[in-house]
Amino acid sequence: AQKVTQAQTEISVVEKEDVTLDCVYETRDTTYYLFWYKQPPSGELVFLIRRNSFDEQNEISGRYSWNFQKSTSSFNFTITASQVVDSAVYFCALVNFGNEKLTFGTGTRLTIIP
């Protein structure tokens, strides 16, 4: 069985600060995909990134960056120079290859204080 842990339930930072959201996963499979989604107050899920288990390269997209480390089973997400619009709940998720069911973490509620 797979499991995704987001230990940080809520985080508040002042605007322009950097913030890292942690994600630790468990799976017995060697081939899997990891995701991050953003859920703003309106409720829809916004796709941020997908990473497969064979690609440990870190990724940067604008102010967002992701650090994937198989050795520690972590897939952390960093927002640089945070903005108020970044306030949302962020979910990390995992799916094993060949299994279509996504397993979500419990989410981290991020509040950016102006």
Next chain:
Amino acid sequence: GAVVSQHPSRVICKSGTSVKIECRSLDFQATTMFWYRQFPKQSLMLMATSNEGSKATYEQGVEKDKFLINHASLTLSTLTVTSAHPEDSSFYICSAISANYGYTFGSGTRLTVV
């Protein structure tokens, strides 16, 4: 990109009545769709996997007679909450898998049973 349209976005119904929620893939065919339920400040919990032309597969603990799922075409899945009660009030989200975009989520339906 792939778009999943979910309607209605909000619905209020009286206890004992039934409510139907629609989930449509607008620009791709989805043989598989998923229905999630999300309570306030909690994660998404998978309710069922909807397969076109066959019966849905329900997760453990989900009452299939209460949450009727129909996936009659490659672009439409419906979730009907039958004889709704206040404890069924929740946020319901569907998602579909597309070959090019992976998981795409609907915008969600906030159900309030009074």
